[in-house]
Amino acid sequence: MAAPIDTLVTVFGGSGFVGRHVVRALAKREYRIRVAVRRPELAGHLQPLGRVGQINIVQANLRHPASVKAAMRDASIVVNLVGILTESGAQTFDAVQARGAGAVAQAAAEIGARMVQFSAIGANADSESAYARAKAAGEQAVLAAVPSATILRPSIVFGPEDQFTNRFANLARMAPVMPVFGATTKMQPVYVGDVAQAAADAVDGKTRPGATYELGGPEVLTMSEIIDIILATIERKRMTLPVPTAIAKLQSYFLQFAPGDFKLTPDQVAMLGVDNVVSEAAKVAGLTLDGLGIAADSLEAIAPQYLWRFRATGQFAHNGMN
Missing domain, CATH: 3.40.50.720 (NAD(P)-binding Rossmann-like Domain)
Structure with a gap:
């Protein structure tokens, strides 16, 4: 090469x-x-x-x-x-x-x-x-x-410019109650920097030809647990309200026309009903970040580096939950 x-x-x-x-x-x-x-x-x-x-x-x-x-x-x-x-x-x-x-x-x-x-x-x-x-x-x-070809399948990707953690942090800044869709659905949030490193490794030729790699972070978390981490990171106390799937589907028919962070489509509700984690087969085959020798960063370790802007007290002042 x-x-x-x-x-x-x-x-x-x-x-x-x-x-x-x-x-x-x-x-x-x-x-x-x-x-x-x-x-x-x-x-x-x-x-x-x-x-x-x-x-x-x-x-x-x-x-x-x-x-x-x-x-x-x-x-x-x-x-x-x-x-x-x-x-x-x-x-x-x-x-x-x-x-x-x-x-x-x-x-x-x-x-x-x-x-x-x-x-x-x-x-x-x-x-x-x-x-x-x-x-x-x-x-x-x-x-x-x-x-x-190498196929890369990441779980939910988070990082400074994402439309995931930033979205919920912004909603928490505006809303006193946080509705949680797919509250018990399991996810394996993966840091965008780790995903990029995996992509670069694939370009380097370090991946197996024709293989599908599943990229997940170090922790499997439910949607409710992810929201709790975001709230703790931005130091805001909010009541979380799990939304049953049937109600979420009904609401999504109206929310699909909502602006910005309030938007929720029926297709997104369908996705939130299925666990989004690395399979056991991928782990056994070594078709993971760990298999590529990449030590994945956790949501709790990375999120404070960019979600601080959603804190009521800013980046350096820590006066407790708001």
Whole structure:
């Protein structure tokens, strides 16, 4: 394999939450990086993550195969991070996470590039969730075109720019009561920095060809326990109210039209009804962060580094719970 400095990696979706950390990890390992995004003018924040000229941003849309092929020209390795949490217009789960992933894989196969595909724990062709079904279809399309591809399935990813811990911390700042959907559902929150390191290892060729890795943090927590950790971190006392699934489904039909952090879709309720943890099979096979030699960071260790801004007393003053 060529030295990193002589290797071009195309990263689709590199401007998002996970993407920026993957780009930074690859830049630290001296790869040349081409970041393919729908809106290049909104990806300027990536430039300082590498040396001058190391990171190049281009336009591409997974729904337009010609742009995908152009973004992949001369690349040796392709990383596809593109995913959406809710559908909007032409940006449907199937178009982006199934057919879009297939388009990237087909283009990679044509030029003989290695591929790393981001999916999610819970990807399942038989799932009640359209998101999970599309993720599973994307995996199948990728492996059909590039059998040697590495699939990375993270659990819930947290970090400074996430739409998970920040969302609930912001809600706690505004609401006296915290409704908890999927209160008993088990999750294995994984730090975005650890996920990015796993992606960089896959680009390095340290993962097994054609294998699916499940990435989870050091702790399995229920949704209620995660909310408790967030509340303790931001030092706010709030009553938590577990919401039964039937009521959550009913509320989601109205909340799917709500703005910002109040939004909740029926598909998200479906996902919250299924545990999101690393399987025993993945552990036994060594297809985990631990198997890659990555010591995962916990939510309690990392969250205070960025959730402090939601404390009533700020970063340094600690006057008890509010």
